Structures are given as C-alpha cells and as structure tokens.
Amino acid sequence: MTYFRSSIQDWHKRWAHQPWFRRYEWLFMGLVGWLAFAMLVLPPFGSPDPLGAATVISWYLAGFTMAGILLTDREKPTLLKRAASLSVVALFFWLFYYYSGTRWDRVHEQFFNFSRMDGVWELYAQGLLVTLQVSIVSAVLSIIFGLTFGILRTRGNPVLDLFLGLHVDIFRALPLIVSMVLIFYALPFLGIRLPAFWAAVLALVLMNSAYQTEIFRAGIESIPRGQLDAARALGLGTGATLRHVILPQAFKIVIPPLTNNLVSLVKDTAVAYVITVPELLTTAQQAVTWKRTPTPLVLSMFVYLLTLIPLIHLTRRLERRLNVGNVR
Structure with missing residues (x-):
C-alpha cells in the first residue's frame, strides 16, 4: 500500500509542474478514479441485480456530475465541452446496451436485417x-x-x-x-x-x-x-x-x-x-x-x-x- 501511494506521489510530482496538467488536474484525477471504480466494481454484462443496477446508476451520475462541472466552467474550451457532452450521451447508450438485458440479436433481426x-x-x-x-x-x-x-x-x-x-x-x-x-x-x-x-x-x-x-x-x-x-x-x-x-x-x-x-x-x-x-x-x-x-x-x-x-x-x-x- 505504501509503495502504491509513493508511486502516485512520484507521478504527481512529475506532471504537477506542467501548465496543462495544473489547469486540468482535478479533471484527470477525477477521471482516473472514475475509471478505476468502473474496472473494480461494475457488474458484468447482462441485466444486473438491484445492487448492481444501483452501482451502475451511481457511477453514471458521478460521470454526469463531472461533465456538468466542466460544462459550467467558462474558462474551459468549447471543444472540450462538446467532447464531454457527446461522451455523456454515448456513455448512456453504451450502458443501456451493456446492462439492459435486451435481446439485441432479436432487435437486429427484426429492425436492422x-x-x-x-x-x-x-x-x-x-x-x-x-x-x-x-x-x-x-x-x-x-x-x-x-x-x-x-x-x-x-x-x-x-x-x-x-x-x-x-x-x-x-x-x-x-x-x-x-x-x-x-x-x-x-x-x-x-x-x-x-x-x-x-x-x-x-x-x-x-x-x-x-x-x-x-x-x-x-x-x-x-x-x-x-x-x-x-x-x-x-x-x-x-x-x-x-x-x-x-x-x-x-x-x-x-x-x-x-x-x-x-x-x-x-x-x-x-x-x-x-x-x-x-x-x-x-x-x-x-x-x-x-x-x-x-x-x-x-x-x-x-x-x-x-x-x-x-x-x-x-x-x-x-x-x-x-x-x-x-x-x-
């Protein structure tokens, strides 16, 4: 645990002096933690149980909140805000595809054949x-x-x-x-x-x-x-x-x-x-x-x-x- 903490501190010291990193530090750190949570906690493919569904919804709301903070920051460039908006929409459809339990093979056969x-x-x-x-x-x-x-x-x-x-x-x-x-x-x-x-x-x-x-x-x-x-x-x-x-x-x-x-x-x-x-x-x-x-x-x-x-x-x-x- 100590080695892991020291590695993070060394990485932060290495990049903290970069002006672009200081400008987006909270965004990078939040995004890393958000992705780590996804890899460790999110349930597998398919329709999850109530606890898994609550975990997925909470994880999405956390990402939605980060995107909302970014969109309300007037100093952030417009291109970054557009990328965040598109990412939130794309993530929603990806989660729906991944966890809705829909028979996508039947959907493809009926509507996209x-x-x-x-x-x-x-x-x-x-x-x-x-x-x-x-x-x-x-x-x-x-x-x-x-x-x-x-x-x-x-x-x-x-x-x-x-x-x-x-x-x-x-x-x-x-x-x-x-x-x-x-x-x-x-x-x-x-x-x-x-x-x-x-x-x-x-x-x-x-x-x-x-x-x-x-x-x-x-x-x-x-x-x-x-x-x-x-x-x-x-x-x-x-x-x-x-x-x-x-x-x-x-x-x-x-x-x-x-x-x-x-x-x-x-x-x-x-x-x-x-x-x-x-x-x-x-x-x-x-x-x-x-x-x-x-x-x-x-x-x-x-x-x-x-x-x-x-x-x-x-x-x-x-x-x-x-x-x-x-x-x-």
Whole structure:
C-alpha cells in the first residue's frame, strides 16, 4: 500500500509542474478514479441485480456530475465541452446496451436485417427522388406565394386583407390530409383533374403558404417605421424600399420560423400516401409488406434524418452569419 501511494506521489510530482496538467488536474484525477471504480466494481454484462443496477446508476451520475462541472466552467474550451457532452450521451447508450438485458440479436433481426433488402434499394431511390421533387417544388412555390401574400397583407387594402385572411385562416386550420383528399378526389367532380404529384404539391403549397404569409408579414411589420420614412425621404419608391431596405432586414428575422416550416414541409410529404404518390414512406410501407420486416421503415427514418439535419445546420450557420453582419 505504501509503495502504491509513493508511486502516485512520484507521478504527481512529475506532471504537477506542467501548465496543462495544473489547469486540468482535478479533471484527470477525477477521471482516473472514475475509471478505476468502473474496472473494480461494475457488474458484468447482462441485466444486473438491484445492487448492481444501483452501482451502475451511481457511477453514471458521478460521470454526469463531472461533465456538468466542466460544462459550467467558462474558462474551459468549447471543444472540450462538446467532447464531454457527446461522451455523456454515448456513455448512456453504451450502458443501456451493456446492462439492459435486451435481446439485441432479436432487435437486429427484426429492425436492422439488411440482408432481406434485396430489390428494395431501387424502390427506395425512386421514393426518395419523388419526396425531394415534391419538397423542392412545394418549398419554392410556398416561399414565392408566402412572400407575395405577406407583402400584400402589409399594404392595408381591406379587400386583399379579406381574401388573404380567409386563405390564412382556412388552410392553417384545415388538416393537410383533408386538403389532399379534397383536391385529388373532389375536384374531378368539378371538371378539374390533377395528377397525384401536382395534387400533393398544391395541398402543400396552400397550407405552407398560409403559414409563410404570416411569417413574412410579421417580419416586414417588425421593421421600424422610421426606416420606411427615411427611404421615402431619400426618394426611393415603394418597390426600391422593399428590395433595398425592408426585405433584407425582414429575411434575417424570418429565417428561424421559415426553416421550421420548411422542415415540416419535407416531413408532411409523407401524407401524400393517401393519394397514391409513391414517396419515400409509401415505398417503405410497401417494402414492409413485401419483405415482412420493419427494416425499411427504420431505414426511412435514417433517410429523413440524413436529409433534414444538414438543412437545419445550414440554416443555423446562415442565421449566425447574418447576425454577425448585423453586429458589424
């Protein structure tokens, strides 16, 4: 015991003079003790008894507390804080995998059985292509109509306000699935027949343009009235004032809610299955019936994540860049 203690003291003396060690000494010592506790006390793989479960939970809470102390220290670098956050999340899932007692072989066979996906990948590619086509066309048209209607709603014309207000109220209150069914199945009785693709696009545009009308209207009306008066004093017309003064500032304000709306639009394309549009989720459901495994649905979840998360991060980066421009 004395030899072990003297070895620790010698090791501490050897590294104590290092500035990086003095800065993170408590972190290193706590991490070493925490890992030593894990090697000596944690129960083996499988579902532990109540005492073992309490030991695992206590050990995780100790690590969670160290990470919390690190995250609240303003002097620690951001990279270290991010690593600590990711480590806490990864450790939780590892402990769940290691000690939950779940039959992971059965989970893999049921939900991640990619060996039974022969012939499905082509359907997936077609479904993803249709989803992207519907999303892009609907997003572009929704932004165009939403911006146009938002500008018109700020003009104060009572006739336009009446019709645009009805459009906003009706299509924000009407469920998307009802709109699609009415457009695809009811309009033919009035002599208007639309292909399933364009019926889905029309329903998405009507709903999302209603939301975006209010988003753009709120963004435009948030610009101080004094800037409009200053633009007029400089001799700028209505169109030039909108292009050069009002809209550049309004776009910076509406980016967060507009992004949320566009992300919801991509997810709402899944509703198009009711009018037989072969989008991604419809293709996945057909593959589930064909292969008799829920693996295609799980795969579609990852496809949505890989599609939408980059969009969210891209808009966040754009928002930060615009905010930096404002500060300057």
